[in-house]
Amino acid sequence: MPEKTLIEAIREAIDEEMARDPRVFVVGEDVGPRGGVFRATMGLWQKYGEWRVIDSPLAELSIVAIGIGAALNGFRPICEIQFADFIHPAFNQIVNEAARFFYRSGGVYNVPMVIRSPYGGGISGGLYHSQSVEAFFAHVPGLKVVIPSNPYDAKGLLKAAIRDPNPVLFFEPKKGYRLIKGEVPDGDYIVPIGPAKVTREGSDLTVFAYGMMHYYVLQAAEMVAKEGIDVEVVDLRTLAPVDKATILSSIKKTGKALIVYEDNLTLGYGAEVAAILAEEGFEYLDGPVMRLGGPDVPGVPFSPPMQDFFMPNPQKIAEAIRRLARY
């Protein structure tokens, strides 16, 4: 299988789905001739033309609303929000509209659309080019929230998202766009939305993560393996709806859990995983449910030492694993 980067896998998924279904189109800022500021749509405007790769005005609310409308009229829009930090102007259209359309119409009008957006820190982006926003949306019934951690999943999950009859938020760890590489088959395959995946078997404790942090967690697991700590790693992949079964079966096996995410700690996605474990996994717990997240400050600072201070990394994760293992 050819090796590809995360961003290549994403581009390939979009390209193949556009070739497969003429109802699929892309809309967003700079997605056209520029190919997106991260190059996710590079070459697609040239290949599919200006009516399938639409440079939107600078207005996120309407990027999403236009997507909703086009979806209602039979299309399969892929809306790009240039950075996750800029999804907030579209919050109302996503949360009050896209998420509630099917329910509010008594199951008559569904909204098949994808909202793609790069998220996450560690790229010297400062407060407004580093945000993680998944927790806001994973809280909203009616939305699916997907975050891939590797190129194989990225391609398969994005294809599944484009074919899903519901609004799917697809957040991409931008730090990993070129950093994370992996084998990706040419041509069509799907990774279904829903199931989490055990990406490393282990017996001492489980680390739950997704996106960029999952990449770091695997590194941290290797580090502590040398010290004799046998870590199981679960890549959550689909944050909403959550895959409780995989979470619970892992905790049943290991008895200890650490959840790693780069979003602010309080009410970040790890809170829900911890709550599930504390309620439905309580009988299996041999230690406190630990969370390692970003500190509760209003953003990832620009200056390198402060940025490093904010971001979880393999060393910090290994340290947290050691602490939990000692318990």
Place this chain on the structure above:
Amino acid sequence: MPEKTLIEAIREAIDEEMARDPRVFVVGEDVGPRGGVFRATMGLWQKYGEWRVIDSPLAELSIVAIGIGAALNGFRPICEIQFADFIHPAFNQIVNEAARFFYRSGGVYNVPMVIRSPYGGGISGGLYHSQSVEAFFAHVPGLKVVIPSNPYDAKGLLKAAIRDPNPVLFFEPKKGYRLIKGEVPDGDYIVPIGPAKVTREGSDLTVFAYGMMHYYVLQAAEMVAKEGIDVEVVDLRTLAPVDKATILSSIKKTGKALIVYEDNLTLGYGAEVAAILAEEGFEYLDGPVMRLGGPDVPGVPFSPPMQDFFMPNPQKIAEAIRRLARY
């Protein structure tokens, strides 16, 4: 002490703060001659004039942005969002702007403002007049989130919010506006933002709640008391920043926890309380951390049987308490 309703206490707080400080003003839809659709500002336009009680255009984003600007220029705005369901258009201005101003300016520009909004279901409001939105904002560092459960606290906390040098989201359980009554002193007093409160001492288990649900929890506690279950009740009151000390000291005492909220279950505020308990309170836990919340559907339905099905109430809470007590 005179008995007042929740809405009267809120109005009194605004009135007294406006009298006390000419920099305080109110801005929002229909807050002027109409006195607000729930009458929270009734009589204030007549008393303080059109420059201190400003009927805004129908535009939430700018109600908040105008508030931010006025706060930066020395005023103390109280922005009213007519229903919490309509706060989403202002999400960007709250989350990217108000919350981050102080931090992003290195501690130079603070934004002293209050955003008041009625929240919650059970009033035949359907999907868009019933929402609970506290979890979105409690996740955002830089915002304070306050929800009073009774008139005394409402007045004291709202005064504290108006005097706070930070943006404070003040959500009011609208179902309780006229239903919840209590003694409220005339004149000035403060209930500080921050501390939660043990509102009922008990030894068997702790129920954590806030707002309307706290009101129901007290009723449920009475119901099960007759069956010999001795419930401790904690009114969280300030959701952000959270009062961990009170949460942990209660669990240390009772060993069992139920968190009740009317928001959707997944990633609702109870997830954070559960996560805190599962990590920092683990040693004290004698049973699973239970949550009772609204189901994960995209809204509170209008039709009475479905609305009742959605909403937690004293009976459902008592049932959950019994289940936990049996553990």
Place this chain on the structure above:
Amino acid sequence: MAVEVKEFLPITQRHEDLGLSDELVLQMYYHLLLSRRLDERCWILQRQGRVPFHISGIAHEGIGVGAAYALRRGFDIVHPYYRDLALSIALGMRPIEFMLALFGKKGDPHSAARQLPSHFSLRHLNIISGSSPVATQVPQAAGIALAEVLKQKLRPFLEAAGFPVSQEMRVVLTTTGEGSTSEGDFHEALNWAGIYRLPLVVLVHNNQYAISVPVWKQMAVPRVADRAAAYGVHGIVCDGSNVLEVYRVVREAVDRARAGEGTTLVEAVTYRWTPHSSDDDDRTYRTREEVERGKRHDPLPRFRDYLYRRSLLTQRLEEELEEQVQAEVDEAQRLAEEMPYPDPEEALASVFATEDRSGWWGQS
């Protein structure tokens, strides 16, 4: 400062000059009347405590009926707002379909009894589900209209893949109140509409108030239609209580849209004589005198007078129509009252779609 209410004059257009047959104008009258009587009944039911809530389209019927007849009904697509009882009726909604929603009963076709009443949604009439947050439908309508453009541009590819495309574009009509034009949604929608010359009609019901806020606190321009200038779209004002004028103006906008000449912002002026909704008490913010003056904005007597003058309506026919309408409303109420509520557990249904029902508005 009170809201200004103009004197309104008899209708001077002639329906035949607008291409409307005698039969059609009588149908229009019937739809006006049915909407009015249905609406009045809802107020009574609410005041009797038999339903929790009503939000009224009274004095807005001229706009709704005029606009509906200007569309190719069943072909064009409509994304309305809560004052559009008459629009929905004129598009084909039956009174029982409204009453089921009003009572929150089983079988409500709009939302399965989940939304407040007056949140119109009827798939078979091309009426798209709306929400309560105002103005959100306007950029969505732009998206629906953009899809119509895309269909024409991508016709060969779509048809090759089995997605038929109609020969002409469907026109999208969306409505909103004048207050709601203050929202960012309105701006962004009109901006798209201008850039892509969308087959879209944005019809603003200017009833002088947004709940209690008069239009002069809402915007500094004298006319909502002035806002068109910012977007390169057409802008026009019409008298909302003159059903024939609304028809003419919307018809021109629809024809322009279908011809690829882009979007029109139509402002239809009326006056809201009822309180905002059954939850409102308008005595706090406007005088009774002003409301009395405002009641001159009544499409019904003006249209009735016209029909009498043109000898299309007789006293006998008028009475017959009244009776017919009353009977329809009675029957709808009776059926709705008899209908059970949905089961509580239905609250859990249709969170996620498991198959695509969004459909494809294709050939026809």
Place this chain on the structure above:
Amino acid sequence: MAVEVKEFLPITQRHEDLGLSDELVLQMYYHLLLSRRLDERCWILQRQGRVPFHISGIAHEGIGVGAAYALRRGFDIVHPYYRDLALSIALGMRPIEFMLALFGKKGDPHSAARQLPSHFSLRHLNIISGSSPVATQVPQAAGIALAEVLKQKLRPFLEAAGFPVSQEMRVVLTTTGEGSTSEGDFHEALNWAGIYRLPLVVLVHNNQYAISVPVWKQMAVPRVADRAAAYGVHGIVCDGSNVLEVYRVVREAVDRARAGEGTTLVEAVTYRWTPHSSDDDDRTYRTREEVERGKRHDPLPRFRDYLYRRSLLTQRLEEELEEQVQAEVDEAQRLAEEMPYPDPEEALASVFATEDRSGWWGQS
């Protein structure tokens, strides 16, 4: 379809007719030059890998300097955006204050090294902190301006409580790009501005692009200033590479605002010759020929020519100024490079204010 670039002509205004002294126009020239050289240095530093990011104000200096001089500096309030290096310099920002932010070093006065560079924030110059999400500053600026109105209206109450109010209103200047006018924030801000006749100037830098998106994909009106018509505010266009014209137009807007005659939307036309930022590669979306033509929008030579023609600049003086500016930039760079980074734990500081520092722009 390329962006249209007009031919630009020598400056024909006379500064004395605008009430500007010889000394002041030389100062303006110095500020233009300093901004340009500082900006050029930032590009070099970024290309050398010594700083991670630069977003440039090149070709925007005429707008910034013209606008700054039109304000009552130190009295009026400014809520700028990231192209406002020259505006900030002309308001009094020292090169070192910029360089510290560029390097993310300790002592950065804008954000304590938390934000990307070019997010200007200087309390002592009445420059308000801006964010990256575009257009958010525009309605905030409307709020700052509304507070100026409130101060005048509430003067007796405020002064009695110990809050002094200046005799005249402060004018608020906010800036943004033409692309950013598509956001709902812009609409809502201008709507408030019109209703309350706010002492506000909204200065739009129209540099023809929003990253890669040309202005004709951004709006259907020929001029950004056309948008004023939707709000009942004044609208005017000026040539952004003619510093004296910008001065004149903004000055009129400021005077109008201070006199209580409301808001002006000023469109200042230029052309962005650099890529959007150091992260951008503009070769994908525009030709080199277009960019070459665009470079005619250069405020610096045009103003220099003017000063020569008016015998205010000599070759000797020009060289002296160049040297002075280079020395300042060198010195700023040296100091910034020597400065340490903040401590890691400073990331935790100032989440919540414990006392009010928002302050009160009062008498003066």
